[in-house]
Amino acid sequence: MKILQALFFPPEQPGGVSSMIPFMQDRFNKRGWEMELFSLPKRVRSKGTEPVSFTTFDWEAYAGHPVVDKYIQTYKDYVWWTKMRLQGKYDIIHAHHPIVGLVMKQLFPDTPVLMTVHSSYERELILNGKIIANGPEHNFLTSIYRELEERVDQLITVSSSFKQYLSEYVQEPEKIGVIPNGFDEKRFRPVPHDNKVPQLITVCRLVPAKGLDILLLACAELKKKGNPFVLHLIGDGPIRQELEQMAIELNIYEEIIFYGYMLHPEDFMPFFDVFVLPSRAEAFGSVFAEAALCGLALVGTNVGGIPEQISHGQNGLLVPVEDVQALASALEKVISDPIYRYNLGRVAWDKAQNAYSMSRVVQQLKNVYRSYRKSE
Incomplete structure (x- = not known):
């Protein structure tokens, strides 16, 4: 054929x-x-x-x-x-x-x-x-x-x-x-690691539909409460300069690394702890499956195909669209409890292996x- x-x-x-x-x-x-x-x-x-x-x-x-x-x-x-x-x-x-x-x-x-x-x-x-x-x-x-x-x-x-x-x-x-x-299981796989400061990662095109403004506002709330973290933002797009300026104004620029476009983020995605993307719309959200296959805990919005990948409280956390406080609370929960975070990531990997x-x-x-x- x-x-x-x-x-x-x-x-x-x-x-x-x-x-x-x-x-x-x-x-x-x-x-x-x-x-x-x-x-x-x-x-x-x-x-x-x-x-x-x-x-x-x-x-x-x-x-x-x-x-x-x-x-x-x-x-x-x-x-x-x-x-x-x-x-x-x-x-x-x-x-x-x-x-x-x-x-x-x-x-x-x-x-x-x-x-x-x-x-x-x-x-x-x-x-x-x-x-x-x-x-x-x-x-x-x-x-x-x-x-x-x-x-x-x-x-x-x-x-x-x-x-x-x-x-x-x-x-x-x-x-x-x-x-x-x-997704090719050989490309996405967990790697043992121990980060003293919780490492958050998101991979997407930098456009309003991905809700990155909500993510930055939530990260500002984390910092106000004294939660240490680093956010790795991989991707490029028309609102990158706007997001960088927003990070400066929110006093979280030092906690965020803007990488720009990267061809193979899966090469080092497994070394992070939490994948987060508060999309405003998502037909499927391939990057959630990719992050799950890397063993990361998942935090996403309850929209489109994301809830079909994330079972709330089992392999990740779901929050309402546009809800800064809910996103900040979810992130605080996963970054403050390494055992909870590890268990979410383990279940996420197991589900992704079977489903995706x-x-x-x-x-x-x-x-x-x-x-x-x-x-x-």
């Missing part, structure tokens, strides 16, 4: 999906399955010129808005690049971005195309202040879900929570499959792929 994994970002780009797929490909290839990767290089911009049309809505009604125009041009670019680079035939195409799924079905109409929706682009844009809720860009992006349902052979998503979110925009939500992301291992996701995908192969 010849399978194409079609990505939007190149595999070397940061992010759970792009970093996960090459390791998944390696597992399949070692088991005798033929699997290729395909993506749009960053250098390909404004190359495509073919008209775009959808079957379930008229996208031109939203033309003239920057997000929509960029989306449509990227769609055209993906068509141009795919036609130029892909000449072979595939038994199955597994797409990992809405543009990719729609383009692949357009160009390979007789090939089963599976589409995993990994996140909500429109929710991130709203939270990051780029578009307004229920505005034209929002309505355009949510209309894409119905178009995907109409055209691809199978919709899959990464959490039951996100499946529920998608159900508002499709006609048959019960047909959406749920396969959480999988690459072996598990490979077996689930094999079953899905075989079902489409047999149906031909």
